Amino acid sequence: MGKTRANRIGILTAGGDCPGLNAAIRGVGKAAMGTYGIKVVGIYDGFLGLIEHNFRQFEWEDLSGILSRGGTILRTSRVKPHKFETDDGKVVDMTDVAAEHYHEMGLDCLVCLGGGGTQKNALQLTQKTGIRVITLPKTIDNDIAGTDVCFGFDTATSIATEAIDRLHSTADSHRRIMVVEIMGNRVGWLALAAGVAGGADAILIPEIPYDIEAVAEAVRARDRRGSRFSIVAVAEGARPQGEELTNDQLGKAPPDVLGIQHHVGTTVARQLQELTGIESRVTVLGHVQRGGPPTPNDRLLATNLGTAAAELLAKGKWGTMVASKGQGWRAVPLEDVAGKRRYVELDHPLVSSARRIGACLGDE
Numbered sequence: 001m002g003k004t005r006a007n008r009i010g011i012l013t014a015g016g017d018c019p020g021l022n023a024a025i026r027g028v029g030k031a032a033m034g035t036y037g038i039k040v041v042g043i044y045d046g047f048l049g050l051i052e053h054n055f056r057q058f059e060w061e062d063l064s065g066i067l068s069r070g071g072t073i074l075r076t077s078r079v080k081p082h083k084f085e086t087d088d089g090k091v092v093d094m095t096d097v098a099a100e101h102y103h104e105m106g107l108d109c110l111v112c113l114g115g116g117g118t119q120k121n122a123l124q125l126t127q128k129t130g131i132r133v134i135t136l137p138k139t140i141d142n143d144i145a146g147t148d149v150c151f152g153f154d155t156a157t158s159i160a161t162e163a164i165d166r167l168h169s170t171a172d173s174h175r176r177i178m179v180v181e182i183m184g185n186r187v188g189w190l191a192l193a194a195g196v197a198g199g200a201d202a203i204l205i206p207e208i209p210y211d212i213e214a215v216a217e218a219v220r221a222r223d224r225r226g227s228r229f230s231i232v233a234v235a236e237g238a239r240p241q242g243e244e245l246t247n248d249q250l251g252k253a254p255p256d257v258l259g260i261q262h263h264v265g266t267t268v269a270r271q272l273q274e275l276t277g278i279e280s281r282v283t284v285l286g287h288v289q290r291g292g293p294p295t296p297n298d299r300l301l302a303t304n305l306g307t308a309a310a311e312l313l314a315k316g317k318w319g320t321m322v323a324s325k326g327q328g329w330r331a332v333p334l335e336d337v338a339g340k341r342r343y344v345e346l347d348h349p350l351v352s353s354a355r356r357i358g359a360c361l362g363d364e
């Protein structure tokens with residue numbers, strides 16, 4: 001008969017890092033050790049640590065002093081156990097090796113802190129090998145299905161909003177168009193939230209393909225009204241009308257197509273300068289949005305979800321993601337989360353408010 005509760009667990013952080021990961025590790029670990037008497041092992045470098053057997057057992061002190069620290073003390077990687085790239089470029093399935101090491105570490109459950117890719121990898125692992133998993137939703141992109149919000153998003157929104165605030169005064173001083181490129185290669189939650197919070201005049205997101213002429217006209221209209229500048233917030237995955245990528249293409253697109261090397265913000269700034277005659281500049285916020293200490297809201301969210309995960313471990317409820325729901329949390333079956341992305345709905349209140357306050361979303 002299977003165990004009904006966990007006595008020893010592993011924690012790993014996978015995918016891109018984000019503020020709040022350490023707060024979540026601390027939340028899971030302290031509640032697991034202190035409240036439920038569960039031993040906690042930290043696995044390094046995401047799923048790579050499971051494949052390479054790279055781990056250490058945590059003591060209480062290891063989890064002290066990390067609440068406000070950015071990044072992840074466990075480090076991270078984008079390694080997928082079922083599609084592991086070897087040094088000579090081959091792709092092999094390392095799921096069985098990962099499972100073998102999980103058993104050698106004496107684990108009863110693996111807690112995976114990650115984004116959409118991590119939810120999929122965790123489900124693959126549990127389905128293929130029977131390893132028990134519980135996941136937590138982190139990503140500045142805020143695009144994981146089944147949860148109201150992901151930790152990391154609030155901090156990234158604050159950073160991007162502050163950047164837009166700061167761009168206002170320099171834009172005004174020079175009578176310029178300031179294009180600010182914000183992370184989000186598939187979804188526009190961050191650009192939309194920071195754009196509205198920072199009062200951007202145009203906000204371009206992947207879910208609403210833009211017509212550059214519509215954006216230029218919005219800038220000209222502001223100019224005619226005597227506004228000396230315009231701020232354009234662009235998600236890195238924003239695409240012009242007619243050049244949208246399908247979801248399938250997005251899933252497979254190389255980094256330059258996703259805008260990581262090619263910056264869509266540069267194209268938008270160049271085109272707006274040509275179309276309006278107003279001098280333009282571009283600021284790419286990049287990984288600044290993922291660095292540094294988490295906001296109090298992200299610390300609270302990560303702590304709440306982390307301690308909730310410990311409760312599930314003690315109750316033996318695996319195979320779930322601990323999701324944020326209203327003021328609290330709920331356990332969502334991983335099958336309902338993995339492989340689904342939460343896009344900005346076109347009738348979302350934030351989209352409506354942006355339109356009502358006169359922000360151009362590029363489509364009209």
Ligand code: F6P
Binds near residue numbers: 115183184
């Ligand atoms: O975590 C998601 C994300 O922040 C995207 O918004 C961004 O395009 C991507 O990560 C960047 O990834 P990397 O750190 O691997 O360059």
